[in-house]
Amino acid sequence: MKAPTPEVWLPPVISLVAITAFLEGWLALTAVPGYLMPRPSAVMGALIASGQELLRATLQTALTASAGLLASAVLGGLAAVLLCIHPWIRRAFYPYAVFFQTVPIVAIAPMLVIWFGFGPKAVMASAFIVSVFPIIANTLSGLLSADPALRDLFRIYRAGRLTTLLKLQIPGALPQFLTGLRIASGLAVIGAIVGEFVADTWENGGGIGTAVMIAIKEQRTDKVFAAVLMAALLGLLFFALVNVLSRTAMRRWRLGELSE
Amino acid sequence: MAGSRHPQDTETKPDRGARLSLQGVSRCFNGPAVLDGLDLEIASGEFLALLGPSGCGKSTLLRLIAGLDQPDAGTIERDDPEAALAYVFQDASLMPWRSVLGNVALPLELGGTSRGERDARVAALLDTVGLTDAAHRFPGELSGGMRMRVSLARALVTQPALLLLDEPFAALDEFTRQYLDEHLQQLWLERGMTVVFVTHSISEAVFLADRVIVMSPADGRLVRDFRVDLPRPRLAATRTGIDFTRQVQMLADTLREHSLHA
Numbered sequence: 001m002k003a004p005t006p007e008v009w010l011p012p013v014i015s016l017v018a019i020t021a022f023l024e025g026w027l028a029l030t031a032v033p034g035y036l037m038p039r040p041s042a043v044m045g046a047l048i049a050s051g052q053e054l055l056r057a058t059l060q061t062a063l064t065a066s067a068g069l070l071a072s073a074v075l076g077g078l079a080a081v082l083l084c085i086h087p088w089i090r091r092a093f094y095p096y097a098v099f100f101q102t103v104p105i106v107a108i109a110p111m112l113v114i115w116f117g118f119g120p121k122a123v124m125a126s127a128f129i130v131s132v133f134p135i136i137a138n139t140l141s142g143l144l145s146a147d148p149a150l151r152d153l154f155r156i157y158r159a160g161r162l163t164t165l166l167k168l169q170i171p172g173a174l175p176q177f178l179t180g181l182r183i184a185s186g187l188a189v190i191g192a193i194v195g196e197f198v199a200d201t202w203e204n205g206g207g208i209g210t211a212v213m214i215a216i217k218e219q220r221t222d223k224v225f226a227a228v229l230m231a232a233l234l235g236l237l238f239f240a241l242v243n244v245l246s247r248t249a250m251r252r253w254r255l256g257e258l259s260e
Numbered sequence: 261m262a263g264s265r266h267p268q269d270t271e272t273k274p275d276r277g278a279r280l281s282l283q284g285v286s287r288c289f290n291g292p293a294v295l296d297g298l299d300l301e302i303a304s305g306e307f308l309a310l311l312g313p314s315g316c317g318k319s320t321l322l323r324l325i326a327g328l329d330q331p332d333a334g335t336i337e338r339d340d341p342e343a344a345l346a347y348v349f350q351d352a353s354l355m356p357w358r359s360v361l362g363n364v365a366l367p368l369e370l371g372g373t374s375r376g377e378r379d380a381r382v383a384a385l386l387d388t389v390g391l392t393d394a395a396h397r398f399p400g401e402l403s404g405g406m407r408m409r410v411s412l413a414r415a416l417v418t419q420p421a422l423l424l425l426d427e428p429f430a431a432l433d434e435f436t437r438q439y440l441d442e443h444l445q446q447l448w449l450e451r452g453m454t455v456v457f458v459t460h461s462i463s464e465a466v467f468l469a470d471r472v473i474v475m476s477p478a479d480g481r482l483v484r485d486f487r488v489d490l491p492r493p494r495l496a497a498t499r500t501g502i503d504f505t506r507q508v509q510m511l512a513d514t515l516r517e518h519s520l521h522a
Contacts, residue, residue, distance in 0.1 A: 149353035152328050156347050157370040157418075167369075171357045252398040253356045 038222035043229065046222040054211060058230045061207030064120050065192035065238065068127025072184050075128075076135030077177060083136070084143035084169065085161075101133035105191060109198035119204035126195025131184035135177070142176025143169045175253065178246035185242040189235040208234065277305035277454035278343055278422035280325065284334035286480075287320055294320050296480035297334070300473065304339070307448055307455045309465035311511065312475035313519060318458045321475075322347075322424050325456060338422070346415035348425040352407035354399040354414075360386070361395045364413045371418065382417060389413045389447070405436035409443070416447065423448075423455045430460070438496070441467055445493060462511050466504060467494055472511060476518040484514045 020040045027039045034042055047054065079097060083090050109126055116122040146169050154164045196209025206214075208231045215223035280302040287295045294317040302308055310318040323329040324336055326347050338345075346367070354363045361382060368378045386392045389409055399407055408428060415423060425444075429437040445468060448455055459465050465472045466488055474484040490503055498504050 147353055149349040149351060150355065152326075152349070153347065153353065153366075154370065155328060156326060156345065157367050159370045163370065167366075168355075171355070174357065253400055 035219055035221050038225055042222040043225040046220070046226040047229065050223060050226065054208070054227060054230050057206055057208045057211040057227070058234055060120075060205055061123075061189070061192050061196065061209065061231070062234055062237075064123040064195070064207060065127050065188045065234075067120075068124045068192060069131055069181075069184060069188035069238075071124070071128045072132040072135050072188065073181060076132045076180070076184075077139055079132075080136050080139035080143060080173075080177075081165070081170070083140050084165075090140075097133060097136045100129055100136075103129065105130050105194050106198070109195060112195065113199045116199070118199055118201050120200075122199035123192050123195035123207065123209075126199065127188045127191035130191030130194070131188040134183040134187065135180040138176045138180030138183070139173055142173030145176075146172045175250060178242075178249060182239065182242050182246065185238040186235050189231070189238050193231055276421065277303075277452055278345070279304045279339040280422070280454070280456075281337045282325075282334065283337075285321070285324060285331045285336060286333040287317070287324060287329070287331050293480045295324075295331075298481050300482065302454060302456065305452045305454055307445075307468060307470045308457065309469035309472045310456065310458045310475060311460070311462065311465040311472050311515075313460060313477060313515070316475040316477040317480060318475050319426055322426050322456060322458050325422075326424050340421065343421035344418040345422045346418060346420035346424065348411055348415045348423070348428045350427050350430060352399070352404075352411040354407055354410055356399050359396050359398055360391060360402075360410050360413075363399065363410055364391075364417055366414060367418045385413055385417050388450075389416075389443075403436075404432050405440065408432060408436075408440060412440075412444065412447070416451070419451075419453075421453055423453050425455070425457045427458050427460065429464075437464070438499070442494075442496070444468065449493060462508050462515070463499065463504075466490070466507050466511065467499060474511065474514050474518070476515075478518065483518050484511075486511060486514075 024040050027037060038046075083094060083097070105126060108129075109122075112122040112125050116125055143165075150168055150172075151164070154168055159167070192207060193209035193212075196207045197213055200206055200210045202210055202214060208227055211227040212224055212231070215221075215227055280300070282298060282300040282302075285295055285298040285300075286293055298321070310321060312318050320329070324331055326345065328347075355366070358366070364386065365378050365382045368381060373381070383392075383395075386395055389412065391406075391409060391413060394402065394406060394410075399410070402410065411428070415425075429440050432440065441464060444455075457465070457468055469488055472484075472486040472488060473482050474486065475481075476483045486507075488507060490498060490501075490507070
């Protein structure tokens, strides 16, 4: 991999420094109280002061979000395989898959507490519910869009349904599965944080969402922003990791995409 | 790569080609008949080209012969329905997640050939088509012409008695196309299978085939059954010969006549 040139990294660095400096100066000049809008320096201060606590919380959220994402990948992938078998199965069960997409997670999060109790289990469930649909939908479309010529080829060599599924449809759906996983990775972090808002406490281990809630209750706006920053960075990290994973998995395919 | 022939190998010993008999074959897709009462006899080991403009039903006919589609009326009989058949598509249609080796082995794998025998046969075939060096590369890393050769190798790996090709080289540049035409002729001469080759290129049809069947979009049947008179093997020089040009011209006239009537 080539090292990025200054042309690549300089613009975002300059914009970040400029915007931070502007915010700092503007908030100082207008004397907006810190509990309404903390200055960047105050956020940095909170980040350093509560660094250990926030890092532990972020790690906790990373764990529950990845567990939820893993469940989505496995169960969502399996669901897509079942749905691709026959149009009748799709008609009967696809609406329930869409349910996961449309259900307001905030509204059912209290139910998750009733079912799983306060703590990581409810948080994982929340991450799973929010992230599973993109995996089902994308994988399913991949399974159904196998190259028609290859399908004909399998027919000519008298391959059965199961063989066609295992040797043609499932491997062929890998790119779409990975697209679903990419979308799901960001959603899993959001789902975990929303879950923590409702279904987690500091005593149960608490993640970054719990940290945000507590900071809000303490009216520590600087700490709220510090925690939100950590949450955003975590989402970014997830996205980047899944991107690396898909690039690796698609290395050989990608060459083809580039040459055409 | 060309010329890596082993005439004494059992692997490349000519198979007996399939014999085909089509009688009164009709097919329509919600409209006027694409094929209307078509009769055609194809001899064992014959190289037959189906020639005509787009929409004349030549690809439909090929799919019917392959059993990928069923005729609305008429019969299509092969002397040995169990004999291996292979089909080459317009695009190479390879699996991007499999190496050249894995792609070529697919028909044997689907047919339940044991792993050891599969590997041996694939290796031998890759050698005859000059793809040994590319065995572990992936389709994405290959040029269009190479991909089409892999597709041809995949079709030949089951030693088919009948090879069907649907405008296989149409998307390639002229040089690659002529090279692959010669390569295909060589493989056919070595193996002796029956070939049905769909094309809309008159010169390609004359260069390759023993017999050219001209189809017209208006009729849904054959408008001319033309026997090519050129010695084998046909070489690059054949294309510039007077006999070749004359026969291309005759077929061009036939095609023009029938598209004017349409």
